[in-house]
Amino acid sequence: MSRRARAPRAPPPASSTSGGPRPRPTTTRARARTATAVADALVASVEVLLLDLDGTVYAGDRPVRGAAEAVAACRERGVAVRFVTNNASLPPEDVAAHLGRTGVRASAEEVRTSSQAGASLVVDRCGAGARVLVVGGPGVALACRAAGLVPVTSADDEPVAVLQGFGPDVGWAALTEAAYAVRAGALWVATNVDTVLARERGPALGNGSLVAAVRTATGAEPLVAGKPERPLLDAAADGRRALVVGDRLDTDVAGARAAGLSSLWVATGVDATAAVLDAPPHQRPDHLGADLGALLAPAATVVREGEGPQRSWRCGDAQVRRGPDGLVAEDGGQPLDVLRAACAARWELEDVAVTDDLRRRVSPLDAR
Ligand SMILES: [Mg+2]
Numbered sequence: 090m091s092r093r094a095r096a097p098r099a100p101p102p103a104s105s106t107s108g109g110p111r112p113r114p115t116t117t118r119a120r121a122r123t124a125t126a127v128a129d130a131l132v133a134s135v136e137v138l139l140l141d142l143d144g145t146v147y148a149g150d151r152p153v154r155g156a157a158e159a160v161a162a163c164r165e166r167g168v169a170v171r172f173v174t175n176n177a178s179l180p181p182e183d184v185a186a187h188l189g190r191t192g193v194r195a196s197a198e199e200v201r202t203s204s205q206a207g208a209s210l211v212v213d214r215c216g217a218g219a220r221v222l223v224v225g226g227p228g229v230a231l232a233c234r235a236a237g238l239v240p241v242t243s244a245d246d247e248p249v250a251v252l253q254g255f256g257p258d259v260g261w262a263a264l265t266e267a268a269y270a271v272r273a274g275a276l277w278v279a280t281n282v283d284t285v286l287a288r289e290r291g292p293a294l295g296n297g298s299l300v301a302a303v304r305t306a307t308g309a310e311p312l313v314a315g316k317p318e319r320p321l322l323d324a325a326a327d328g329r330r331a332l333v334v335g336d337r338l339d340t341d342v343a344g345a346r347a348a349g350l351s352s353l354w355v356a357t358g359v360d361a362t363a364a365v366l367d368a369p370p371h372q373r374p375d376h377l378g379a380d381l382g383a384l385l386a387p388a389a390t391v392v393r394e395g396e397g398p399q400r401s402w403r404c405g406d407a408q409v410r411r412g413p414d415g416l417v418a419e420d421g422g423q424p425l426d427v428l429r430a431a432c433a434a435r436w437e438l439e440d441v442a443v444t445d446d447l448r449r450r451v452s453p454l455d456a457r
Contacts, residue, residue, distance in 0.1 A: 092417050115172040130166075131353070131376060132332070132384040137169040139201075139350070141316075141335030142184070143287070144358020145381070146172065148189040153357045157192040159381035167449050170199055175315040175340065176294065177204040177254030177280035178226030201325040203280035203315030204232035204254050209324060210314055211250045212236050218273075222248035222270045225261045225296075226256030229280065244269035253303065253311065254280035256294035264299060268306040277303070281315030283340070287359075316344035323348055335379065338364055338372035350373045353383060356454040362428055366435055366443050366451075373436055377429050379454060389426065391433040402437075404430040415442030424453045 132138070138160075140146055146156045146320045160170060172195055174184060181200035188195040190210050204225070211221055217237035222244060223230045229252055230240045241248050244266045251267045271277045282297035300311060314320045322333060331350045335341020336358025345352035354365060354374040365377065376388060391404045401410040407422025409430040416434055428451040435441060 129387060131378075131388040132163050132166060132168055134330065135168055135332045135333045135351075136329040137171055137326060138163055138384070139171050139173045139331050139333045139345075140381075141333075141337070141341045141358075142172055142174045142176070142188075143150055143265050144336035145334060145341075145355055146188065146193055148358070150191070152191040152193070153380065154262070154356075155382045157194075159384055160193055162385055170195075170331070172200045172387065173316070173321060173325045174200070175203045175281035175283055175321070176228075177202060177207070177232075177315070178228050178256050180228045180231045182331060183206070183228075200353075201321060202228060202232065202320050204228045204252075205235070206314035206321035206324050207252050207254065207280040208232040208236035208238060210312055210320055211238060211252055211276065214276050215249045219250060220248045221247060222246070222251045222266060222275065224251065224256070224299075225254030225280070226258075229254040229256065229324070233455060241390050242266065244273060244275075248275050250278060252278050253300060255277045255286070255299070259299055264302050265306075267303050269333045271303060271307045271309050277307075277309055279311040279312040279313050279315075282311075282313050283315075316340040317347055318344065319348045322350060327379040332376075332384075334384070336360060342374045343372050344380075345374075346371055353378055355380050355383065356425075357381075360452040361455040363448060363455075365428065366431060366448070367398045368432075370436075373432070377425065377432065379425055389429050391429055393433070393437075400434075402430040402434040404412075407432050409447070411438065411441055412444065416447050417444050418447045418450045424451045427451050428454065438447050 148155055164170060181197040181202060184200045185195040185197045219238055220231050220241050221238045223233055223240040233240045233252060248270050251270045253267055279300045279374055280296060282300055283295040284297035285292035286295045322344050333341055333345035333350050333352045338360050342352045342354055352374040353376040355378050357380050389404055391402055394401050394403055401408050404428040405422055407426035407430045408419040409416055416431055431447055
């Protein structure tokens with residue numbers, strides 16, 4: 090099914106084709122439209138920003154460069170901000186407090202967690218007042234209570250649903266209760282299925298790995314609330330023109346596409362330029378930025394020039410064309426503009442390689 094047919098899509102920003110998946114042929118009308126819209130910031134046509142947290146707004150306990158200033162400037166323009174996290178273990182108040190410690194002002198009402206989205210899914214399917222077996226950290230049970238559900242901890246309490254989210258103390262006993270309840274016919278909802286969590290000593294087990302234990306024991310498959318599935322983003326967007334901003338293609342960008350929302354990838358987190366260049370269709374962002382400052386800059390435009398083998402893709406002073414060994418970049422242009430032009434070319438041509446020289450040209454973005 091096509092992306093357009095899958096879901097209603099928010100109108101893209103007026104001047105947007107920056108690194109987008111469908112570069113338009115150059116026309117006089119397109120050039121004129123670009124010229125009149127050039128002063129608009131990317132965020133100008135957005136009603137609500139759906140901001141990923143780790144790797145986008147902060148990096149663990151550290152602020153991400155420019156994030157606090159960019160978020161504040163977007164608020165001043167009247168854009169609503171929602172901090173959207175797959176982290177199910179913390180209540181919104183704790184997430185907002187952590188944001189504050191990294192310099193980003195946030196209220197609990199602006200935080201949307203996968204626990205909240207999971208609890209809403211249970212209410213939608215089972216109704217308020219339903220008994221729910223809760224597996225996970227305090228954020229999971231709190232979200233259930235806030236949604237009018239009744240948390241229980243044993244399958245013997247005859248829950249009609251299981252809500253499973255991450256918690257560092259989740260062990261065999263809790264997972265086994267979940268398996269008993271699922272086998273007995275309870276609706277099974279996972280807050281998210283991230284398989285690993287980034288920790289100083291390396292990737293640690295994420296909720297997806299604990300969900301896999303219950304899946305293995307029951308043969309059942311959960312509904313999933315968090316990114317890249319739609320419920321969390323749908324709830325946060327609430328029908329408004331939204332822009333999803335994140336560092337990960339497989340959750341943030343894929344989730345935006347699944348929800349029919351525009352997306353901005355930023356180079357401050359997990360996924361590097363190589364992943365963007367090689368992204369499969371369902372993980373291709375509409376916009377590419379070095380960091381959240383991209384929200385306040387005009388939406389970049391990639392223009393295709395020429396036809397056939399002479400085609401080239403231009404963004405700012407950067408120009409990319411197809412050489413004998415794959416895509417090459419002419420001299421000149423900022424790395425971000427080279428990346429935008431290269432992505433437009435790669436995503437249009439599909440079967441073309443990217444030369445090592447071009448990959449080197451965009452690599453400064455990975456070191457920022
Ligand atoms: Mg992230």
